[in-house]
Amino acid sequence: MVKLLKEDIRTKEVLDWKGLHLFHMPLSSCSQKLRIFLNIKGLEWQSHVINLLKNENLTPYFLGINPRGLVPTLVDNGDVHIESNDILVHLENRFPEIPLIPSGKATHLKDLLKDEDDLHLDLRALSFRFLFTPPAPPKNNSDLESYANTGSGTVGGVKDTHIDREINFWKELSLHGITDQIARNAAKKFFTKFTEIETQLMNSPYIMGDDFSLLDIAWVVYIERLLLAGYPLKRLHPRLYNWQEEQRARPEVGPEIALPADMADILKERQQALVEQKQTLEDICFPL
Ligand SMILES: N[C@@H](CCC(=O)N[C@@H](CS)C(=O)NCC(=O)O)C(=O)O
DSSP states (O other): OOOOGGGOOOOOGGGGGSSEEEETTTTTHHHHHHHHHHHHTTOOEEEOOOGGGGGGSSSHHHTOOOOTOOOOOOTTEEEEEEEEHHHHHHHHHHSSSSOOOOOOOOOHHHHHHHHHHHHHHHHHHHHHHHOOOOSSOOOOOHHHHHHSSOOOOOEETOOOOHHHHHHHHHHHHHHSSHHHHHHHHHHHHHHHHHHHHHHHHHSSBBBTTTSSHHHHHHHHHHHHHHHHHOOOOHHHHHHHHHHHHHTTTTTTHHHOOOOOOOHHHHHHHHHHHHHHTOHHHHHHHOOO
């Protein structure tokens, strides 16, 4: 569980907030997880959109709430919770109706959620290589300086090293872009994981068995992002592709991962350009 201590938080106003408040962004995959969960549980919550494209996550206000500068961030009756999977587990414990942790499998589920979280920077790398085309590096040196030096820099009262990984990602992106090698390594990890999940789905309707769980929510959003980036899911993992279609058809899921029409057009054009240049994710990363 990553619940912040009061001393980690510099934007003190949130300590007095009542109810559930979610800092999120529509297209952020980890934020999509939370919104799907809240839909399924039918919970009331207040929305605070943080525009990552404008680096609103690097303001003193937001870094004063989440020293890692990441969405989603939950404020639950004045307690600040960070890390999407930990937030899911926290909310599941608080609102157990419509259970999303299979009975007796809480520890196993946490381990499997960790595998997913460990792939987050790989997902981001593939997104920035094949999906997003920022006209300039998304974070310049001065942004990264603020990132490193604003907010408490502590999580649980201890200096947080997680932020260094984030800063390093953005530095590398602006210096070298996402190289073929980085993209291939990332795609390989997803291929291995998808092969494993697909085997599971040959025997059961959901990843952990007969019941829909937090793990399904977590993977649905990653799979959707990778599909947008051109991962050849249908060819390589046809069962997983069909499963994803089934999940997308759920009313609590589909709207949270759907793209606005104008954005869908832009991304389609981008994919088309990559096809013409023979630079799609499939061209660069497969065969492995
Ligand atoms: N491990 C974190 C990852 C969160 C994360 O990286 N969120 C992304 C959006 S999906 C973000 O805030 N990125 C910051 C940025 O793009 O500047 C979690 O699961 O909450």
